[in-house]
Amino acid sequence: MKPTPLPLNLYVVDDDEAVRRSLGLLLLSRGHAVQAFASGEAFLAGADVQRPGCAILDLRLGGMSGLQVFEALRGQGSPLVVLFLSGHGDIPMAVEAVQHGAFGWLEKPCNDVRLLATIAQALDKSASIAAQLQARQAAQALWARLTPREMQVARLVAEGKPNKRIALDLAPLELRTVETHRAHVFAKLDLSNSHELERFLRENGI
Known part of the structure; x- marks a missing residue:
């Protein structure tokens, strides 16, 4: 009997209310359950960062930057897959983030088709991580x-x-x-x- 797949969380973290609303509506229209946060601090405090999923982070946030949030996730060993949204001038930072383990980045404004395709790829990656995590938990239960x-x-x-x-x-x-x-x-x-x-x-x- 195969274990039940872990549910995947999807987060949008952007200090621009219009971006949060438009992204949220777009993802909801495609059947995704999504939570939106206006700051990195609120996201880290309110999200379940120890469960697999995808976090769409704006690079430039008020307070903690997207990169600082990403580093905090790495420091906590979070299995969340991170996808950055960046302005044109932020491309070097976005590339650096990918080199340090982020899934990818998209430049604002982003075409809906490309955005949804990239998010789907990120969720596939997250599902793979979730399966590996579940297998490890099962193995550790046997060991115990x-x-x-x-x-x-x-x-x-x-x-x-x-x-x-x-x-x-x-x-x-x-x-x-x-x-x-x-x-x-x-x-x-x-x-x-x-x-x-x-x-x-x-x-x-x-």
Whole structure:
């Protein structure tokens, strides 16, 4: 049974009320649920920045700039995909932001077709991030089912150590007990061998 996909949030952050309204109406007309914020500070305080989604940020905001908001998101490890809106003179800043991990940028005023296409691409990227996040959470939940001793054994198995060596490293621990722990680890994590276990730990940040 596949897990239910995480819902994606869509945010518009712009200090120009007309831009917020027009963008909001355009996105709503295409079936997107969107939240709008007039400042970076309000966005960081009111948005769920730990859930995947897309944030459309104006580069030039009153108070915190779009770049400062972006840096704050990076500092918090947010999975939000960031798309910048910029004026012509802001293009160098927008390019720099993309080099530092932003999804992309669009110059104001932007054609609706291009805007919607770019947002769709950003949401696809966000859906991929959401799937990866969900898979990691599921893997970490499986890992949490192991006993502390099974976790110790699992890490040593992932390093490619044989059972006899593990028994010595974790002494006093009998060889048969190591074999039992090893079998439990593979069964609980639904893995078949040490190579799969090493990849499981590495890919899921365990």
